[in-house]
Amino acid sequence: MTIHNLYIFDKYGTLLHYGEWNRIKQSGITKEEEAKLMYGMLFSIKSFVNKISPTDSKEGFLYYKTNKYALHYYETPSGLRFVINTDTASTSVKEFLQQYYSKVWVEYVVKNPLWNGAPVTSDLFKQKSDEFIKQSVMFA
Amino acid sequence: MVIYGVYIVSKSGGLIFNHDHNIPKVENERVFSYPIDLTLDYDPKRVSVAFGQKDGINVGHVLIAINGIPVNGSTTDEGKDVKELIENEQNFPLTLKFSRPKMTTNEKIFLASMFYPLFAIASQLSPVPKSSGIEVLEADTFKLHCFQTLTGVKFMTVAETTQTGMDVFLRKIYELYADYVLKNPFYSLEMPIRCELFDANLQGLLEQIEKTGITNI
Numbered sequence: 001m002t003i004h005n006l007y008i009f010d011k012y013g014t015l016l017h018y019g020e021w022n023r024i025k026q027s028g029i030t031k032e033e034e035a036k037l038m039y040g041m042l043f044s045i046k047s048f049v050n051k052i053s054p055t056d057s058k059e060g061f062l063y064y065k066t067n068k069y070a071l072h073y074y075e076t077p078s079g080l081r082f083v084i085n086t087d088t089a090s091t092s093v094k095e096f097l098q099q100y101y102s103k104v105w106v107e108y109v110v111k112n113p114l115w116n117g118a119p120v121t122s123d124l125f126k127q128k129s130d131e132f133i134k135q136s137v138m139f140a
Numbered sequence: 141m142v143i144y145g146v147y148i149v150s151k152s153g154g155l156i157f158n159h160d161h162n163i164p165k166v167e168n169e170r171v172f173s174y175p176i177d178l179t180l181d182y183d184p185k186r187v188s189v190a191f192g193q194k195d196g197i198n199v200g201h202v203l204i205a206i207n208g209i210p211v212n213g214s215t216t217d218e219g220k221d222v223k224e225l226i227e228n229e230q231n232f233p234l235t236l237k238f239s240r241p242k243m244t245t246n247e248k249i250f251l252a253s254m255f256y257p258l259f260a261i262a263s264q265l266s267p268v269p270k271s272s273g274i275e276v277l278e279a280d281t282f283k284l285h286c287f288q289t290l291t292g293v294k295f296m297t298v299a300e301t302t303q304t305g306m307d308v309f310l311r312k313i314y315e316l317y318a319d320y321v322l323k324n325p326f327y328s329l330e331m332p333i334r335c336e337l338f339d340a341n342l343q344g345l346l347e348q349i350e351k352t353g354i355t356n357i
Contacts, residue, residue, distance in 0.1 A: 005269035023267040049279045054144045059280040068271035
């Protein structure tokens with residue numbers, strides 16, 4: 001099992017953080033463009049899911065899988081979006097993203113008084129984030 | 141074990157077949173006193189709930205009837221304006237009926253063409269080489285399975301999240317498509333499927349799944 005990469009977006013679609021571990025293929029476009037494409041896709045998926053859903057949904061979109069990877073999505077009520085790409089066999093990634101939010105994001109970004117909502121530059125956060133991902137059972 | 145719908149999208153992204161199956165009707169009726177405890181959004185096309193979920197009436201539901209009289213867009217069938225009716229205290233108590241918006245054929249065509257780029261971007265943004273497009277997409281209320289044939293036709297089903305064996309079912313629909321659509325001399329490729337035999341066989345397949353489960357097909 002592997003974790004490929006992680007994107008964190010705010011509610012306006014700004015890429016706040018990007019982490020990469022076992023990424024074998026690059027998309028061939030710049031990081032900024034890739035982030036826009038990713039956010040745009042998620043935005044469309046969200047509205048697609050809302051319309052096609054047979055009953056009223058609460059959480060909405062959870063993940064999608066292709067034959068090679070799975071993209072998991074977690075959105076907080078404040079509009080923060082966590083996106084993680086793993087292999088297709090990974091399970092309970094949603095819980096993992098919730099843990100990541102409360103143990104890494106809230107602790108090292110939200111509680112950092114120097115953070116003003118812009119893309120995160122804190123080295124402590126980057127280090128803790130990397131540690132947290134590498135410790136997970138999915139990473140191995 | 142419920143299958144909500146079957147969609148077939150041509151290789152150029154157009155919806156060529158759609159079948160709805162057991163879509164639950166979400167309708168709620170309640171007597172309201174003045175002023176109503178819902179925030180409504182008055183759009184010329186539809187009156188919908190913007191805020192204040194209560195008694196099964198959720199945000200996004202549209203107003204379909206007032207005192208039993210059907211509502212069309214922002215006017216009732218009698219020609220009265222919905223906003224004036226609801227904002228005038230003398231009309232109360234009012235019985236309002238709300239329902240989850242149903243998808244129109246146009247919206248379905250729109251959604252099908254929306255899935256096409258999503259499918260392509262998913263493979264472009266892949267962190268690993270040679271990835272296919274979206275095969276399974278899960279939300280809290282349903283699971284969408286997509287099977288793309290070598291010729292680019294996409295077969296999609298929307299089913300309950302617990303439904304298994306959908307890959308077998310999708311291949312079975314492909315078989316029906318090959319037998320009753322492609323072999324029909326009156327069918328031209330890329331055009332909407334209007335083949336009675338296909339409809340009947342698909343209906344039969346769905347009924348069989350409901351009776352005996354997916355493993356027996």
